[in-house]
Amino acid sequence: MKRKVFVVTGNTGTGKTSVTKYLNEFYEMPKVVTHTTRQPRAGEMDQVDYYFESHDTFAQNHYLEQVTYDGNQYGSSREGLERAFEKNPLITIVLDTQGAATYLEELPADEVVVIYLTVSKEHDLYQRLVKRGDDVQKIHERLSSEEYVRDTQIPENLQAQAHVVENDDWEETKNKIDAIVQASIQND
Template sequence: MEGLQYMAKKVIVITGPTGVGKTTVAKYLEQQWHMARVITHTTRTPRAHETDGRDYYFETSTSFNRNHYLESVVYAGAQYGSSLEGLDCAWQKSEVVTIVLDTAGAITYAQELADKVIILYISVSDSNVLRQRLAKRGDHPEQQQHRLQSAEYLRDLALPPELVGRATLINNDNWHTTKKILQEFLILCGIMDLN
């Protein structure tokens, strides 16, 4: 964890529309800067490459309701939520952790955890890129279409007014450039230094 100077517990909330690269950003911060990811819960079916307890806690509707959530939403017909226990578990691994949330979840985190929250809003210049990325990650065509027509997807295409002035905007058109911007962001926030 050389190069990181941790402050009091923080959570970097990564938000934006589906397919924009939020999970890629979270995995990069985990691998490159050893930030634990808060594992969230969902009732959706796992994709072929996903593992329970690593990508999500895959739940039934019954088991989903047994957890204690800071926030939860229904997105494209499936329940999603982040539990207080999951957040505490991540903070036991590192004092700066990441979580991927939709914009409604990001607003809740900002309201509930105040100065413990740093928000990144990830976007791309062309929304057609999002359709292409969804197709590449293996979602069934009907699921893709349902997701792209959902109110949640349309909501997440723009930074909500509640996060204006609070979120740092990062365009993820080019991954190489995004990594440089993330490093500058971490330095600016005082999470890492160049020493």
């Protein structure tokens, strides 16, 4: 079986974590562990949730994409990809749309499957964020951020290759994800 990285992208609240968890559990796709210089939160484990790095060790990896957010560095490395591929030829990662575009540019086209999640009603995104327990003030900040606005529509550089999945109904979404996975595997 050929190597494939399933890149799950889309806006805040569209279900990226749920879809990735489904791919992890149902298809046994390991997630690519990414790197950060931020401190671990309660319950987070090094090499499971992130590779928790110092600024010095962070700089030693070979990144496909990286970003500084809230004073901390985040990135996904070629080393992290290889570690995930050692476990399974099918792997998954959650990226913002810019990161997804970078993966399409940097990796062989037949190795990247982009799944762009959306919902039919923008109001649903707000309700999902409230339901998962996010701070209301933080939700409003996030919904007015440049990144949120950017990711409300699929970027032009992803349109030709991304599978757009409207995640309004979880059972329908799983069926769409299953179809994407099967088509991706059969195309080898």
